[in-house]
Amino acid sequence: MFNRRLLLASAALGALCHSAWAQGSAGEWPQRAVKIILGFPPGQGSDVAARLYADDLNKAFGQPFVVDNRPGAGATLAARDVAKSAPDGYSLLFTSSGPLTIAPHLYASLGFDPMNDLNTMALVGRSPLILLVRSDSAIKTLPDLVTAAKQKELACGSGGNGVTNHLAMEMFKLISGARLLHVPYKGAAPALTDLMGGQIQTMFETTSAALRYVRSGQLRALAVSSPARYSQLPDVPTVAEFYPGFDATAWAAFAVPRGTPQAIVDRLAVELNKSQLEPIMRSKMIESGLEPTPNSTPATAQSYARAEFEKWGNIIRKANVKLT
Numbered sequence: 053m054f055n056r057r058l059l060l061a062s063a064a065l066g067a068l069c070h071s072a073w074a075q076g077s078a079g080e081w082p083q084r085a086v087k088i089i090l091g092f093p094p095g096q097g098s099d100v101a102a103r104l105y106a107d108d109l110n111k112a113f114g115q116p117f118v119v120d121n122r123p124g125a126g127a128t129l130a131a132r133d134v135a136k137s138a139p140d141g142y143s144l145l146f147t148s149s150g151p152l153t154i155a156p157h158l159y160a161s162l163g164f165d166p167m168n169d170l171n172t173m174a175l176v177g178r179s180p181l182i183l184l185v186r187s188d189s190a191i192k193t194l195p196d197l198v199t200a201a202k203q204k205e206l207a208c209g210s211g212g213n214g215v216t217n218h219l220a221m222e223m224f225k226l227i228s229g230a231r232l233l234h235v236p237y238k239g240a241a242p243a244l245t246d247l248m249g250g251q252i253q254t255m256f257e258t259t260s261a262a263l264r265y266v267r268s269g270q271l272r273a274l275a276v277s278s279p280a281r282y283s284q285l286p287d288v289p290t291v292a293e294f295y296p297g298f299d300a301t302a303w304a305a306f307a308v309p310r311g312t313p314q315a316i317v318d319r320l321a322v323e324l325n326k327s328q329l330e331p332i333m334r335s336k337m338i339e340s341g342l343e344p345t346p347n348s349t350p351a352t353a354q355s356y357a358r359a360e361f362e363k364w365g366n367i368i369r370k371a372n373v374k375l376t
Contacts, residue, residue, distance in 0.1 A: 081140075081141050081313075081315075081316050081319075082113055082115040082141060082142065083115070084115060084142065085115060085116040085117070085118055085142075086109070086113075086115060086116070086117045086118070086141065086142050086143075086144060087118055087120045087142065087143050087144065088102055088105070088106050088109075088117055088118065088119045088120065088144045088145075088146050088306075089120045089122055089130045089133060089134050089143060089144065089145050089146070090102050090119055090120065090121050090122065090127075090130060090145075090146045090147075091122060091123055091124070091126075091127025091128065091129060091130030091131060091147065091151060092121065092123050092127055093121055093123045094121055097258075097260040097341045097342075098146070098148060098304065099119065099121065100340045101146070101176075101177065101304060101337060101340045101342055102119045102146040103119050104333060104336055104337065104340070105117075105146070105176065105306075105324065105327060106118065106119050108323070108327040108330075108333065109320075109323060109324075109327075112323045112326070112327075113323070117144075119146075126150055126151060126155055126214075126215075127147065127148065127150060127151040128151045128155050128159070128162050130145065130147070130151070131145055131147055131151040131152065131162075131164070131166060131170065131307075132162060132163045132164045134170065134307065134308070134309060135164040135165075135166070135169035135170050135309055135310075136163075136164065136169075136309075137309055138309070139308065139309040139310065139311035139312040139313075140312070141308065141312055141313065141316040141320075143308070143309065144306055144307070144308055144320070145170065145306065145307040146304065146305075146306055147304070147305060147306075147307055148216075148302060148303065148304055148305075149216060149301075149302055149303050149360055149364075150215065150216060151166065152166040152167075152170070152172065152305075152307070152357055152360075152361070153166070153357060153360040153361040153363075154214065154215075154216065154219065154364045154368075155214075156361070156365075157364060157365045157368045157369075158214045158368065158373070158374075158375050159375070166357075166361070167357070167358060167361055168310065169309065169310055170307040170308070170309065170310060171307060171308050171309070171310050171312060171317065171350070171354060172305050172306075172307045172353045172354050172356070172357040173305075173306055173307060173308055173317045173320060173321055173350045173353055173354070174305060174306045174320065174321045174324045174325070174348050174349075174350065174353050175303060175304075175305045175345045175348035175352070175353045175356060176304050176305060176306060176324055176342070176344070176345060176348070177303065177304040177328075177337055177342030177343060177344055177345060178278065178301050178302070178303045178304075178342065178343050178345055179258060179259050179260070179301065179302045179303065179304075179341050179342050179343065180259060180276040180277045180278035180282045180290075180301055180302075181216065181217050181220050181256040181257060181258060181259075181276065181277040181300055181301070181302065182256065182257055182259060182262045182263070182266065182273045182275075182276055182277075182282075182285070182288075183197070183224075183254065183255075183256050183273070183274045183275045183276070183277070183291065184247060184254060184255055184256070184257055184262060184265075184266070184271045184272065184273060184274070185197070185247075185253065185254050185271070185272050185274060186247065186248060186250065186253075186270075186271065186272065187269055187270055187271055187272045189253070189272060191253075191254070191274070192272070192274075193274060194274045194275045194289065194291065194294055195294065196274075197230065197254060197274055198228050198229070201228075201230035201231050201232055202229060202230060202231060204231070205231040205232065205233050206230075206231070206232055206233065206253040206254055207232075207233050207235050207251070207252040207253050207254075208221050208232040208233060208234060208235065208252065208253070208254050208255055208256075209235045209236075209237055209243035209244075209246060209247060209252040209254075209255040210234060210235070210236050210237065210243060210255060210256070211236075211237060211238075211239050211240045211243055211257075212236050212237065212238065212239070213234075213236045213373075214368075214373060214375055216258075216300065216302050217255065217256040217257055217258070218234060218236065218373070219300065219364060219367055219368065219371075219373065220256040220277050220300035221234060221255070221256055222234075222367055222368075222370075222371035222373060223298065223300050223367050224256075224291065224295075224298070224300075225371070226367070226370060226371065227295045227297075227298055228294075228295060232254070235252050240257055240258065240261040240262075241261075243255055243257070244257065244261065244262065244265060244271075247271065248265070248270055248271065254274075256277060256300070258302060258341060259282065259284065259341045260340065260341030261341075263284060263285075263341070266285065273285055273288045274288075275288060275289050275290060275291045275293075275294070276288055276289075276290050276291070277290070277291055277298065277299070277300040277301060278290060278292075278299065278301045279292050279298075279299050279301075282343075283338070283343060284338065299363075303345075303356075303360075304342055305353060305357065306320065306324060308320075314350075317350050318350065321348070321349060321350050321353075324348075325346045325347070325348065328344035328345065328346035329344075329346050
């Protein structure tokens, strides 16, 4: 009886010590530099946004938050590195929708499971895609585009096979019945050049890449892919106004390895939300192409990522999208 009581007391004491250690380590975090690992090269919109958040987190926590660029394989290498890192709060992933919710349906093996190995803890920005045509095109509205594309197949460019703007096109084809021939390019710049040159007739493109051409009058915006109108183009309708439920929005988020102490996750989420409410930060984020999402919580961010994972998987299967 004595041995049994001693064993139970030891187990209880061990559990209490473990709990105290976990709370203490989270409370003392961070005690050294924190890496923000990014799967894109310096200078891109995501890199600009990551550095803006790094500066704010540095001020909030009094430790350096350092952006570590690790491009490659559509940003999945960076996501894999974070998924396999220690869940101690010192390796954060700044990522987009592609590596977490699209890539798993396109690659045979990523070396990690984004939905189970990572915790999407904070959504920090959304960006619609803009459906574009040349400014001198006879197509002036989204219904005009659908009518023309039902009469004759139109060439629709994208920044590459399997990227978000390609999948937005596939979603649009499925919902509208438009006949669009996918023409993949190696990035947005050559696709936009060919759209302005008349080699292709239309495309979806990110706001960061396309907005200046719309504002300069070189391209016409027919619609945006988000559920609500885009603040920078308030007169441009959404695709959903014609086809309810359409949502092909690019987004950015912070994620951590599964098992990271909840106290750390919650503290980071609070500070990231505070940052998005600051007028200067908000302005800079919009300039980089992202609309802030300051109401995100760890629970809603993870739920949103899961819903996006299911949505894009369904589109990829229905459209039979394959990487070539």
